Amino acid sequence: MKNVVLVTWIGGGNYGTSLQSFALHKKLSDLGYKTSIVIPFFPIKHNLKSFIFSALTMFGLSKDKLKQMLRGDTRNVKQQKLDKFENRYYDKKIICFPFLLHFLNKSTDVYVTGSDQIWNTVYRFDPFYFLDFAANVKRVAYASSMGIKDFPEEHKPKVQKLLSCFSKIGVREETAVKAISKILNRNDVCQVLDPTFLLTKNEWIALSEDAEIEFPIPENYIFCYFIGNNPWYVQQVENVKRVTGIQHIVQVCLYGVDCVELPDATNIYWDAGPIEFIRLIKDSSFVCTDSFHATAVSINLEQNFVEFMRFKDSDKSSQNSRIYDVLNHYGLSSRIYNNEKSDWALPIDYSLITQKLDSDREKSVNFLINAIEK
Template sequence: MGKIGICACYDTFNYGSMLQTMATLKQLEIMGYEYEIINYSRKLTVDLLFRSIGRIPEELHERIIKKKKQKQMSAHPNIKVAIQQRNSCFKDFIETHFVDKLSEPCDTYKQLQIIATHYDAVLVGSDQLWTPRGYSTGFYNLMFVPDEIPKLAYATSFGVSSIPENKKGIAKRFLNRMNYISVRELCASEIVNELTGRDVPTVVDPTLLFSGDEWKKMVGERHILNYKYIFCYFLGNNPEQRREVEKLQQETGYKIVCIPHLDEFIEEDVEFGDEQLFNVGPAEFVNLIRHAEYICTDSFHGSVFSILNHKQFITFNRFKASDTNSRNSRIDSLFKQTDLQDRRFNGNLIDSIQCPIAYEQVEDSLIEMRKKSLDYLEKALGNTVK
């Protein structure tokens, strides 16, 4: 059987990214395929600079914001040290689960083009890898892969509900080069159809290919804390959401446990919660959800692992519906498919989070969704990897 090259976001210090990479690799192993994660770290070359010139205004804006956040964090040196400790947990996870599965390093587009010829097919997925701002790099959209080598996408996300007009041309081009496409969100299927005329399946995020019990075997089970707690996992900066959780704490008497400052330093979170955890890798993240009394989150994967572990949870919106950079669609799609729309925050956290969830029906939906997803994978890989 041939070898598959994997384009996955395995080295971003993010729980969801690492866990879905782990799940993707596990599923390929179950199916008996040989693979490598393509070990690409971009080196600034004239070619990359030319292709990325349209991103310069966005990147300058991001750097300004990042410097502002770093200045704010400088007043809290203990947090900086704690974040370094968390980063060490991520590095340990990469070392344990991914390092021996990496290809030879490549840091230029030319090297990418050469390494692509080593595979019988190249697979991209999952995560928000087709966000419009990243098209110019040519990596996650597989533009570096020669025409004659099959290109597949599993549960890949655009990250947005619509593609800007000035990005539709390149999106149409890379989508038309794909031999097999599956996407993670319902709206992503509509985007592909609009741009290419192709009807493509919506499949589950790789983390959902496995049940809560299967994840228990994959990452192990242990109690991180020995008391009852509300696990709070917020990526966005929405102070009013923290206030709602504090009301729930007053009602229940449970402690608030949180993992702060993941995507960015948030001043509001310096004093939020009864216990702030930093020595937490992806395995510990899953276990914190598994043993919590309640979960409050604005995260897609926070929601996923709450569902897999049959927890009482509520998901807040991280973005406003009017925000052009909103990533709410992936949660909208998941909740629609599992009939869990009532797990969105509706203004009354105390009542809504305690409302029972019909997890037997949710599991029935997940079983059907997994079957559809695995059918796609078996067909796509079976027809391209010999």
Template sequence: MKIYTITCHDVYNYGASLQAYALMRYLIKCDNDVEIIDYKPDYLSNHYKLLSIHNPKWKKNIITKSIYLVLKIPGRIPGLNRKKAFDKFKKDYLKLTELRYKSNEDLKKNVPIGDVYLCGSDQIWNTLFQNGKDPAFYLDFVPDEKIKASYAASFATDSIPEKYKPMIKEKIERLDGVGVREKSGVEILKNLNIKMAVNVVDPVFLLDKKDWDVITKEEYGEKYILVYDFDDNQLIKKIALDISKEKGYKIYSLNPGKLKYADSNFTFHGPETFVSLIRNAQFVIANSFHAAVFSIIYEKEFVIVNRKEAINTRMKDLLEDLKLKNRLISDTFTLDDVLKKIDFSDSKKILNEKIGFSKKYLRDVISLSERMRNVL
């Protein structure tokens, strides 16, 4: 089958890049011809622009603009190294369409010709962000006669605002298959009277450790705790410092900005380093969904802390489903609780069943196109 996927693949985020790669790679392993639609609307194109002015009060005149940029540009230049690392990953590992599309209308005017179209994974339906309101991420541009489905699409929250429900219901009812990443997503759709939705795993789970080892070449010569923190979270800092003191491990950080308490900062590295650092860590502390996912794949000791943003449902659902709920840590933690060794045996059984179900879902979606082709 010729399959096109669409997701937020180029937003300089580890999880976004890796889930895009994983779905593409798994479908290729199943002998399909797969491309990721290079969809880059304006609202996803604001990364690493040296001359952008985000605060309206500095846009008053040429003098205020100049002052703003003189203050901001020196701090932005080092970030281009991170952009370079992600762009290299995209070039080396993601098979994109030759055309880049900037809007749903662009896609409608020149639809890439394929057999099956998949939207997902990740937070493509999160209405807290613009992508959750964008018809393109609901495959609105795909003709009615083509097979359309979501795979592991995420709302990232427990509920969606009332004003977006009619649009979401209309767009999703056009799909031939609805696979969402969280069980809460299934409930959201049931409340919209969409009963065909099923819960499937994040696409990074479709690849096993051997598949991921192909892109993880880096080794580190010491024992370390890996910290990945979006919020400058004081609880994460305390846990990291307590474990470091107890175990004598170094602290490595993957944060976009340097952590002062870390021994080594991997600020400007790409997705391959993200996976390598988790694979080789003694302990992972994060408020990242995909940090939890890769910790589970590599069976690493880890804890997860809630984010300030209201997008914690995906982490809570994942850990509850795999009987790892105790790895979600609050302010009342004790070091003994954190350091209690994780028994992954039950989690692996549950996860393997979910992976099997998810692979069957994809096979069934693809077979719809095969049956349609035979009929025609």
């Protein structure tokens, strides 16, 4: 049994991040690997503030928990659900000091890094997620995401050096295939599924059965989840209500971020954990989102949805490419919200999409196995 260590973000309140790390951890375990996930609790920046926060984190006092304590909020249900989820489904390896990575290397057969936007160097360039510490241990990228079309010029030399050490590279977006193939001058970089797609619809439904929702859910409702806080979402949701005829809304908000103030008949559910998030998408009549992972889960659960675009395509930090990639791949480009049309509201015929997803899932699992074994 090979020891596979997963290097990725685990969430911290972002539902998509939690679900992608969970899905990859579970799939690797189901494939028979002894799987764990490394959690670095040492500072990236070498200053007093970073060291203080790292020391506090070692004792379970994250930034979010400290903020809760300062506000007098000592019982945050959402955080409790997240802690319970992580403790139940992850085998964590906590690294408090950089020198301990040397010992982790000795006990690791393969490092697998991905997914989410761990390689988005506009957001943050952290060599740790490019496995700069891995020494002679085999390095594999599975669905690692840039989130952007290309690396900034100032980071390219370092990125090229780090990525050249990977034996296999699978990325989430087609745009990332092009960018990384060019920077490495390699033709073996390939596109693979986001980890949330590695689990089947039935596996996600089974997980959702453990949801603990503290209030009655309407029989028919629009599920809303937005990472951006764009004021135009309000009018767009109003139009979705008008076109679909569904009046009730259940809204889940990103942890630590103010919710978009949506119209009346909105139930804002502050206490949803990752499992409740899945359950609410599954039971909804329609989904409105600007989130990649809420979109991916909607597709996997065969739900009707509409995509709100969080960025303008002209923005240098735009992350729209990952949304375009997944929608184009499954023939769902019409699900992007458009004021002039309403074809985004039509029921989705998932028969061919599901067949394509099943085929993609098989190819992606094979990539993962071959990358680890060969």
